[in-house]
Structure formats: C-alpha cells, structure tokens
Amino acid sequence: MVGMRDVAKRAGVSLSTVSLVVNNTGYVSADMRAKVEAAMRELNYIPNELARNLYHDRTNTIGVIVPTISHPFFATLMAALQREFAARGLRTLLCSTADASTGEAEYVDMLRRHMMDGIVMAAHTEHTEDYWTSIGRPVVAFDRRLGAGIPSVGSDHEQGGRLIAEHLIASGARHVVTVGGPRKQFEGLGDGTTFPTVRYHLTLERLVEQAGIRWDYVDAGVVADLGSHARAARAVLDRFPDADAVVGSDLVASYVVQEALSRGIRVPDGLQVIAYDGTYMADAAGLRLSSIRQDTAALAHRIAERMERAVAAGTARGKSGDAVPSDSSPAVEDAVPVTFVSGATTR
Template identity: 55%
Template sequence: MVGMRDVAREAGVSTSTVSLVVNGNGYVSPAMAERVQAAMDRLNYVPNELARNLSRNRTNLVGVIIPTIRHPFFATLTASLQRALYEQGLRTALCSTADVDQDVSQYVDMLRRRAMDGIIMGAHAVYPADYWSSIDRPIVAFDRFLGGSIPSVGSDHSQGGRLAAELFVRTGARRVVEIGGPRTHYQTAAGLNSEPLGSITIAGQPTFPPIRYHLAFERTLLAKRIRYEYMEIESVARMEEFKDAAHLAFERHPDLDAIVAPDLAAAFCAQEALRRGRSIPGDVQIIAYDGTYVSDLAGVRLTSVLQDFDGLANALVRRLVQVIPGKAYQGAGAADQPGAGEGDQAVSELISMSLKPGESTRWTGSVQELLSR
C-alpha cells in the first residue's frame, strides 16, 4: 500500500512537505505542490481521509435526528439537508428515532466522543434545557427550542397559520376540522375549543414552535366566531393514522365544510370526500400544510401552505457550520451571519412560508390580499 513516504521519495521531497500538500494546512509553493501532486498521481496515492480528519479533530460527519423517514415531510427535508451538508463537505449520519425505536442518546454520545462534528436535532425529545447545554458541542435545533444556547431554525408557522385561517375566513367556511400532531407536544389551555392552546416553554420560548401555526390559525377563527375541531394524529411514523383521521373527520363531523391538515392527511381527506359524494371545493375546502409532492397526488390538486425545504436546510446547515470550530461556511449568506462565538447564536431564524393555489379551495386572490387586513 502506497504511503506518504513513498510519495516523498517519488517527488524527492520530505514527508512533511507531502503532509502539507495533502492536508492543505501550511504553505507550499505552487511548483512544489504540483510536483507532489504529480508523484501522487503516478503512484495512485489516495490520502487517508480518516487519519487526516482525526489530525484536525474533525470527522466531517453530521448527525441528523428526525422522527421518521416514512413521512413525506421528513423525507423531503432530509433530502434537502443531505444536499446542503454535501455542499459544505459534510456527510450525513441519519437517525430516524421512531423507525428504529431509538432515542437520541446514542447520537449525543457520539457527539461527545467527537465521532461527529455536530447534530441537527429535529425529533421530539423531553430532555431539559441543561441537558443540551451541558453537551457543549455544535447542535442546531429544527422547529424546536432546546435552550438559550442552542441555535434554532424553523418555518414562520405564525404566517402559515394565518394564511390557512384567512383563506377559510374569506371563503365563508363555518365548520372547520384541524388535523395535527399529538397534543402531548403542547400544554392545552382552558379547553380545546374555548381558548387557543398554550405551550410548554423554556425561558419563555415554546419548546415546540409549530404551536405558533395552531395558535395563529385558531385565534383567527375564534375572532370570526368560526367553529373548529382539532383531531389528533398520535404518531407521524404510522401512516395508517393519517387515513384513519380523514375517515373519522367526516364520521364525527358530517357538517364540516373545511379541513386543514398535513399533506398526507389532506390527501386522504380529499379521497374520503370524493368517495362520499362531497364536491371539492363546493362542499368541502381542503388545505394541505407542508407542500410536499403528496399534495399533488390526491386526485385533486390541493391548495397548500408551503414550507421552504431548501431554505430550511440551507439555514440549518449554515447555523451548524458557524458553530463548528475551524469550519467556515461557503455560500450565500455567509457574510450576513455572525461567526462561531460571535453574536447571539441562539436567536431563532424563521423561514418564510407561502401559499400554492390549487383546486381544493375557492380562493382566487393573492397571498398579499389574504394577509392585508
């Protein structure tokens, strides 16, 4: 097996010069670097990436923790994250907790042992804030608040909730069904339909920021005296629950005239409505919340509140790279953001949401008109 000593002999230089060329961590004249590279090419020398990274106290490996890759939202986000990490010279170690019945502790242990350079945390966890701050290693949270020292990136769910609610208000909806995740992620206030839900908080921040979507949606409907019912999907990893929720929505609320739900549940709702002879959007309006490919596969093109997957991925990776020691972010926005150790890294970064008109609602105006009041 060819090693650095062999390259040094072939090029007629010292092993330290070969090391500088291979690792790129010191000055070597262009002529000398070309000479060493030519020797490596002749000998088919392949640098030992593991050894090189260990010498830098780096692995170029990032843990991405999500609940499941079966769900279209997390599958789409993971694809965008892998691309964004790759563009920064980083590889992805994926942990989908529900798919393998595993919690996040093994990945945290890997991070503590420096077997990974950082973690993007996107699964629900019940650890207290001091658990995350005690790790003292690069972590960025997706759509959750882990504590004052942990940067957080997520969609502007308040904007998303208002978009969905205002569309229903403007189109005359009177009985709305809202399908969402488990309420155990929230702490409800005085009754599901009498007051908008409250939230478990850390240092005044909601631990699960998507609550802002439900708050904005429900407050807007309440202000207009529009009735709504919340239907819970207990586990995002069990696809059958989305179909069951769609069936139960029509069974329990036969007079419903509007539904907002995650893409998969919204698609099943469209199929259920058509099966029951309910016209879309004449009898029932449906909004899909997320905007994955599933929203176009329901038999009717669904109106969708869109999350910007590439925007989320780029922001998450940028935030993470900025807190990895010795790593510089390459790409748009690098100069506009504080570097590692500078500024308030824990400030939440919200990515704007948008509305994609479809055939499942009666709204024909613009997004600006919806939010103009």
C-alpha cells in the same frame, strides 16, 4: 503499504512538505505541490482520512435525526439537506428514530467523541434542556427548541396559521376542523414552546374564533404513525359531518380528500381541504390542494449555514486548547416565510 515517507522519497521533498500537501495546510510552492501530487499518483498513495480528520478536528460528516423518512415532509426536507450539505463538501448521516429507537443516544455519543462535526435535531426528544446544552458540541434544532445557545431553524408557522385563517374567513367557512399531533404538545406553550410547529394551529384557532367560526381539533397521533393519519381523516368526517373546512398535513389532507370523494362530498365546493407542508403529496390527492408551502430548500440552506458557523466556532475553540462550552445566550430562532398556494376550484 505506501506511506508519506515513500511519497517524500519519490518526490525528493521533505516529509513535512508532503504533510502540508496532504492536509492542505500552510504554503507549498506550485512546483513542490506538483512533485508531491505526481509521486502520490505513481505510488497509488491514498491519504489516511481518519488521521487527516484528527489533524483538522473535522470529519466533514453531519448527523441528521428525524422522526421518520416515511413522512413526505421529512423525506423532502432530508433530500434538501443532503443536497445542501453535499454542496458544502459535507456528508450526511441519517437517523430515523422510528426505525432506530436508540439512534438519538448513539448519535449524541458519536458527536461527543468527535466522530461527527455536528447534529441536526429534527425529532422529538425526551431529554431536558440541560442534556442538550451540556453536550458542548455543534447542535442545530429544526422546528423545536432544545435550550439556550442552541440555534433553531423552522418555518414561520404563525404566518402559516394567519394565511389559512384569512383564506377561510374570506371564503365564508362556518366550521373548521384542524388535524395535528397529540394535543399535549400544546401544553404550557407561550413563547417557550418546545414545538414551534403548533403555532400555526394556535394562530388559526384564535383568528377563526375571533371571527365567530366554530373550530374543532382531531388528534392524528405522532408523525411517525402514518396509519393514524388515515384513521384521523375518517374520524373528521364521522364526528363532524357539518364541517366545511379541514386543515392538516399533506398526508392527512390527501386522505381527507379521498374519504370525502368516496362519500360523495365535493371538494372544495362542499368541503375545503387545506394542506400544511406543500410537498409532492399535496398534488397526489386526486386534485391540486390549496396548501401552505414550507420552503424546504430555504430551510436546508439556513440549517447548513447555522451548522457551518457552529462547527467553525467549535473547531477554532478546540484548536486553542479551550473547552467548547455551550453558548449561554437564548436560543435563536430562524423563521423562514411560508407561501399560500391556491388549489383546484372544484372536484
């Protein structure tokens, strides 16, 4: 097997010079670098990436934990994240907790053992804040709060709820049904909510109630249970035949449209349907839906920025010989604006 000593001998340079070139550290003259690179090509020398990673304390790999990639929003977000990390020279390692029940624990273990540079946590977790803050390695949360010092990136869901409420109030809606995850996620919220996503429901409910509009809520189950979304769509029209507006994820909204049309209900004349996410699924319901569009490209960019900063800070502290403690400051939330997109006028 060809090693760096062989490359040094062929190039006529010192072993340390070859090391500097391979690891891209320190100054090497252009002439010396050319000799080393030529020798590497002649000998078909392939650098030991594991050793190089250990030298830099970097793997250039980021783990991303999502609840499922079957859901249109997480599939869209994952594609945007992979593009964003790739543009920064980083690989993405995906874990869907719906498909790998032990994935979260395995990824955290890999992070602790420096087999990854950081984790993007975008799935539900049963672990407490102490667990996440004790990891002492780069973690960025998406659409959830994990604990003090762990940055959180997500859409401005309060803005989303407000935009929907303003639209429904202006349109003269009388009975609004919203569809979302288990209502227990709403318990003990305030500013300390673990799931910032529910803020759009809370904001929407508060504003339509203030306007004298009736509202009801239908539980569509956890995000990974895609079958429950279709059942929830049927339940909305079975339980609330007088509803004139339904708000739910793109998938739920698409099912509601299909169910309404099968019952002879015109959309949006007889029933307004507003999708929350704005992925490709919002255009796959048989007509273009009005929707709140989350900017997945901007979300991915913010997540990658936060991760790069966290990794750089951790690497610098690690090289100094110090431990890499969790930041004791409050969790910082990055809220990315959303957009209201008008849909088709009738069907």
